[in-house]
Amino acid sequence: MTRAVLGIIGGSGIYDLPGLEGAHEEVIKSPWGEPSAPVRRGAIAGLPIVFLPRHDKGHRLSPSDINYRANIDVLKRAGVTDLISLSACGSFKEEMPPGTFVLVDQFVDRTHERESSFFGKGCVAHVSMAHPVSPRLRIHLAAAAEAEGIAVARGGTYVCMEGPQFSTYAESMTYKALGYSVIGMTNMPEAKLAREAEICYATVAMVTDFDCWHPDHDAVTVQDIIRVLTSNADKAKALVARLAQEFPREHEPCPIGSDRALDTALITAPEARDPELLKKLDAVAGRILRG
């Protein structure tokens, strides 16, 4: 049995997690470079929690400047088994207005300027991303949201754009026509890297705006987003507190195998592997490489 450690990545408006018992900062070194910030470790209702603000305090980092590999690597080193991303997003659905928390179950990756894999030359791996979100985490999140009286949508597709500019009207209309639910700039490659690191991942996509497609709403601005962020952030913190109270203390095996994703992914023959890359993979792929 593995002890559950819940990781929380705070997005826009969530730079701290108040209420962490015994909270302390920990600087964790990563061979993948600088993470966004030191992690903040503590507990809620006795459940170990590791918090990382992806834009750092003061929102210093833009989505394209975040070192997603270092972030996931340090969370893995910190022992995180289950990871929740708290993210602001725009909505393409009338029935998902600002204030709605969308428990997305799919992602579309339209980013193009980010390192999106731990693997590559000297150790090639292809993990499945067919089902990118842990169904178990979504169930726990839905129960916690219900208990807190938070309006949730159970399922939806999050399209991740590169940014930092918001979408054009044509892009927004296209995403809407394609049936996507929400848009943001950060959950890819984060979700892919979590899968490679065998960490179960789920997103709470917290709607702040209708992007720019809605005939009755102006095109989104950061000022509009900030107005909604504060109340979303308060609800998110209540959600996390409730989730932690109810969360199983032993990591539950993932029904879709997110926590064993590398069992079927490595293709490079042992004798063709690059020792330098293997060293960097010590945390992410240690389970499978050490055998």
Ligand SMILES: CSC[C@H]1O[C@H](OP(=O)(O)O)[C@H](O)[C@@H]1O
């Ligand atoms: C401040 S609006 C745009 C910004 O907000 C979202 O960030 P996060 O996912 O970290 O909450 C969105 O992805 C953009 O990065």
Ligand SMILES: Nc1ncnc2[nH]cnc12
């Ligand atoms: N409309 C939008 N597009 C991209 N990222 C966002 N984050 C919050 N709202 C957004």
